[in-house]
Amino acid sequence: MTDMTENRGGETETSAARRSPLAKRGGGDPGSRGRTTIADGVVEKIAGLAARDVDGVHAMGSGISRTFGAVRDRVPGGAKSVSRGVKAEVGEVQAALDLEIVVVYGVAIADVARDVRENVITAVERMTGLEVVEVNIAVSDVKLPDEEEEEQERRIQ
Numbered sequence: 001m002t003d004m005t006e007n008r009g010g011e012t013e014t015s016a017a018r019r020s021p022l023a024k025r026g027g028g029d030p031g032s033r034g035r036t037t038i039a040d041g042v043v044e045k046i047a048g049l050a051a052r053d054v055d056g057v058h059a060m061g062s063g064i065s066r067t068f069g070a071v072r073d074r075v076p077g078g079a080k081s082v083s084r085g086v087k088a089e090v091g092e093v094q095a096a097l098d099l100e101i102v103v104v105y106g107v108a109i110a111d112v113a114r115d116v117r118e119n120v121i122t123a124v125e126r127m128t129g130l131e132v133v134e135v136n137i138a139v140s141d142v143k144l145p146d147e148e149e150e151e152q153e154r155r156i157q
Contacts, residue, residue, distance in 0.1 A: 038090055039090070043124055043130070044083035044086040044097075045083050046120075046124050047083075047086045048083045050116075050119045050122070051085075051086070051120055055112075056103050057101050057104075057112060059141075060084050060100065060102070061084040062085070062140045085099060087099075093130060094130060095131070096136075097120060097132065099136070099138070100140050101113075101140070102143055105142050105144050109139055113139070117135045117137065120132070120135050
């Protein structure tokens, strides 16, 4: 027979739980002791990678940010910015995101935007535990079939 007592909240606890070293030391689940904060940049990277995974997304960011990014990518030791075209505002339990994308000519922009939104929300919520309250998407350009990235990069040099 288990020795049961009633605590202040009307819940019962066993005598074994009262003797538990964890219950005596910190009071509660060890996983809930302390706070976890997630930087805006972390959420931006997750969202940037998730958005790029969607078919129909050619690039992220405006023309100017892509131009500067191309220059930065050519600098030895410079890393590609996976958060280019993404801005996040992160609170304690929620996040809001703004994305700027370039789509491939011929795709249904509304469908691509919906798929990007779904993929970003799923990835951010799964990895961070934050609730994504909104994902705003701005389509800043369309990649035409005859446009070549290499021509633009050659002009930068």
